[in-house]
Amino acid sequence: MTASKIICGVDFSSKSKAAVTEALNVAEHMGAELILAHIAEPLAPIHSKLRAEWEQVTYHRDEAVRQQLAEMQTQLKSMSRNLSYLLVEGEPKERLASLATECGATLLVVGTHGRTGVKHFLLGSVAEQTIRRSETNVLVVRPGGSSKGGFGKILVPTDFSPHAEAALVEALAVAACNAEIELVHFWQLPTYACGEFPPNLTELSAERRRDAEALGNALLAKYQTQHRQLHFEVAQAAAAHGIIDRVTAANQRYDAIVMGSHGFRGFRRFFLGSVAEKVVRHAPCSVLMVHHCDASATCPSV
Numbered sequence: 001m002t003a004s005k006i007i008c009g010v011d012f013s014s015k016s017k018a019a020v021t022e023a024l025n026v027a028e029h030m031g032a033e034l035i036l037a038h039i040a041e042p043l044a045p046i047h048s049k050l051r052a053e054w055e056q057v058t059y060h061r062d063e064a065v066r067q068q069l070a071e072m073q074t075q076l077k078s079m080s081r082n083l084s085y086l087l088v089e090g091e092p093k094e095r096l097a098s099l100a101t102e103c104g105a106t107l108l109v110v111g112t113h114g115r116t117g118v119k120h121f122l123l124g125s126v127a128e129q130t131i132r133r134s135e136t137n138v139l140v141v142r143p144g145g146s147s148k149g150g151f152g153k154i155l156v157p158t159d160f161s162p163h164a165e166a167a168l169v170e171a172l173a174v175a176a177c178n179a180e181i182e183l184v185h186f187w188q189l190p191t192y193a194c195g196e197f198p199p200n201l202t203e204l205s206a207e208r209r210r211d212a213e214a215l216g217n218a219l220l221a222k223y224q225t226q227h228r229q230l231h232f233e234v235a236q237a238a239a240a241h242g243i244i245d246r247v248t249a250a251n252q253r254y255d256a257i258v259m260g261s262h263g264f265r266g267f268r269r270f271f272l273g274s275v276a277e278k279v280v281r282h283a284p285c286s287v288l289m290v291h292h293c294d295a296s297a298t299c300p301s302v
Contacts, residue, residue: 015143038086093133243279259289
């Protein structure tokens with residue numbers, strides 16, 4: 001079990017309440033400490049002569065928030081004895097990630113509405129910004145799910161990198177004892193601008209699949225003794241589309257997706273996006289994004 005301290009972002013909305021419930025479930029499953037954290041945005045005075053009045057407004061707001069947090073703690077005390085709360089000032093999409101690092105948290109839990117389309121792209125969300133900025137593993141919670149006793153059905157996409165193997169380790173940690181864990185390698189044929197494919201493409205594709213199956217079987221040999229319901233397969237699809245298509249299929253119901261993130265920064269990430277952010281944006285289930293890569297997690301040799 002890798003998580004010993006969990007921070008859950010709280011803004012008292014419905015999505016936040018779903019996140020708290022899931023955080024409690026995970027904390028109970030992991031035997032971890034849980035901290036409920038509310039990030040209060042700073043209130044800037046309109047004019048310096050009104051600074052004292054604004055300080056009073058800020059004081060009363062903070063007192064009201066503390067009371068709400070204390071009431072929430074009292075209500076949830078029967079579910080978790082190791083439960084506390086924090087009130088800090090800052091911009092939520094920036095401060096939540098840094099707070100987790102400052103507190104030494106090993107997991108950060110946030111809720112999301114999962115908006116899509118142009119509005120979502122322009123506005124972003126606390127969940128996505130937290131994933132971008134966080135050095136801590138992040139669980140993005142969708143309302144309606146439940147991990148009571150651990151997640152029951154988990155999809156773990158893999159590219160056989162150390163980050164992907166670290167995600168598999170985390171999936172095993174948050175899984176219920178009888179959970180079904182699907183380890184899937186998604187890949188697609190290369191696209192050529194000229195529209196022509198090399199004559200040996202079929203042979204190369206078959207070789208790629210054989211290599212992937214060998215690497216996947218090596219992971220099964222390494223981890224299947226920890227969890228019997230761990231399965232591996234190779235699927236031909238672009239990673240983001242393959243993941244979303246699988247978890248939104250009519251005959252499927254996943255409790256969580258657990259995946260690694262390399263945590264790229266800068267303009268390239270902003271314009272191109274990433275598989276991780278696309279999955280968080282469109283997945284109907286909770287998503288655990290694993291940022292920490294255990295040095296012991298290495299790509300298995302064939």
